[in-house]
Structure formats: structure tokens, C-alpha cells
Amino acid sequence: MAHACRRLAADGLVIGTAGNVSARAGENEVAVSPTGAVLGELEPEDVTVVDMEGEVVAGDLEPTSELDLHLGVYRRYDAGAVVHTHAPMATALSCVLDELPCVHYQMLLLGGAVPVARYATFGTAELANSVLDALEGRSAALMANHGAITHAGDVHAAVELSLLLEWACTVYWRAAAIGSPRTLDEDQRKAVVSAALKRGYGSTKPAERGTKGDG
Ligand SMILES: [Zn+2]
Numbered sequence: 001m002a003h004a005c006r007r008l009a010a011d012g013l014v015i016g017t018a019g020n021v022s023a024r025a026g027e028n029e030v031a032v033s034p035t036g037a038v039l040g041e042l043e044p045e046d047v048t049v050v051d052m053e054g055e056v057v058a059g060d061l062e063p064t065s066e067l068d069l070h071l072g073v074y075r076r077y078d079a080g081a082v083v084h085t086h087a088p089m090a091t092a093l094s095c096v097l098d099e100l101p102c103v104h105y106q107m108l109l110l111g112g113a114v115p116v117a118r119y120a121t122f123g124t125a126e127l128a129n130s131v132l133d134a135l136e137g138r139s140a141a142l143m144a145n146h147g148a149i150t151h152a153g154d155v156h157a158a159v160e161l162s163l164l165l166e167w168a169c170t171v172y173w174r175a176a177a178i179g180s181p182r183t184l185d186e187d188q189r190k191a192v193v194s195a196a197l198k199r200g201y202g203s204t205k206p207a208e209r210g211t212k213g214d215g
Pocket residue numbers: 019066084085086122146147
């Protein structure tokens with residue numbers, strides 16, 4: 001948890017106390033970053049553990065103000081970890097777009113096009129509900145005029161998805177600055193999925209002598 005927070009800060013995805021991270025700790029408990037903490041300086045002893053109702057079961061610090069949002073993701077999507085950031089490019093696009101179009105095949109790891117959840121005040125049930133709806137069938141969403149959220153099986157993977165989302169937002173922003181970005185249609189997206197399954201994309205494997213080539 002603490003390492004994930006410091007990684008997000010080192011990569012510029014969280015600045016100061018903005019953003020929060022959580023990870024499942026066993027069947028019925030969740031470790032969360034505390035409210036008001038500078039994530040780039042988070043230490044393991046700063047992490048708070050809550051139960052699924054949000055009651056603190058371990059730790060000295062009050063949990064993040066977006067606790068209901070995090071717990072909602074665990075309840076509805078059976079996630080292992082949740083990362084919420086105010087990353088610069090994701091937040092900029094969240095002020096303009098209704099959806100981040102699928103402009104690159106790596107975005108399929110996020111679920112394809114990334115929806116933008118409608119705006120509501122931070123920490124409210126209204127915000128949690130709109131973000132949970134936006135995450136239907138996906139592992140990432142933007143939050144209008146606020147930031148971004150990702151979830152995955154563990155905290156390392158959730159951080160990686162947040163980095164990927166910020167990269168995708170940057171690609172889209174640069175492309176949109178010089179023209180109308182093309183998007184991948186359904187056939188192209190399906191072809192990526194079958195190619196990835198065939199090749200085991202994203203994992204290393206032993207070289208076969210006499211072959212070459214890589215996507
Ligand atoms: Zn926030």
C-alpha cells in the first residue's frame with residue numbers, strides 16, 4: 001500500500017494529499033490510505049484498516065474521505081485494490097470529454113473506451129453511485145472535473161492501470177491537438193483480443209530459434 005502510494009506520487013499521478021488507494025486485506029477487511037496524508041511520504045504504519053461497513057479495525061488515522069466509493073467498488077466488482085487519482089491529464093480530459101475514446105489497443109486493458117462519471121461533490125454517495133455505474137464492465141473511469149479511478153486484482157495491478165490510463169489520456173490529448181483521432185472499431189478490438197490470447201501478450205517467454213517479430 002505505502003509503496004503503491006509513493007510510486008503514484010513519484011510518477012506525478014498524485015500531488016500532495018490528493019488521491020487515495022485501498023487494497024483488500026483478507027475476506028472482510030480493506031486497507032486504505034488515510035485522509036489528509038501526503039501519499040508520496042506514506043509509511044506502512046499510516047495505513048488504516050476498515051471492515052466492509054467502513055468501521056476502523058486497525059490504525060490511528062481517519063480513512064480517506066472517498067471511503068464509500070472504495071467500499072462500493074469492492075462490493076459491486078469484487079476488486080482486490082482501488083486507486084483514485086487527480087492525475088493531470090486524466091483530470092484535464094474529465095473537464096471536457098463525456099468518454100475517452102478507444103484510440104489504442106492497450107486501452108482494452110482498461111475495458112476499451114473510458115466513460116466519464118457525472119460530477120458530484122467529493123465524498124458523497126451521489127459521486128460514489130455515478131462512478132460505480134461508470135465502472136460497469138470496465139476497470140477504469142474518469143470522474144468529471146475531478147480525476148480518475150481504476151481497480152484490479154491487487155494494488156500493483158491497479159497502480160499499473162492508473163499509469164496506463166494517464167498514458168492513454170496523454171496520447172488522446174496530443175492526437176486531438178493536431179486533428180481528429182481515429183478510434184478502434186469493434187472488429188479491430190476483437191482482433192486485438194484474439195491476437196493477444198494467441199501470443200500471450202504482455203508476458204515474457206523463452207525465445208524460439210529462427211523466428212522473429214513482436215507487436
Ligand atoms: Zn478525489
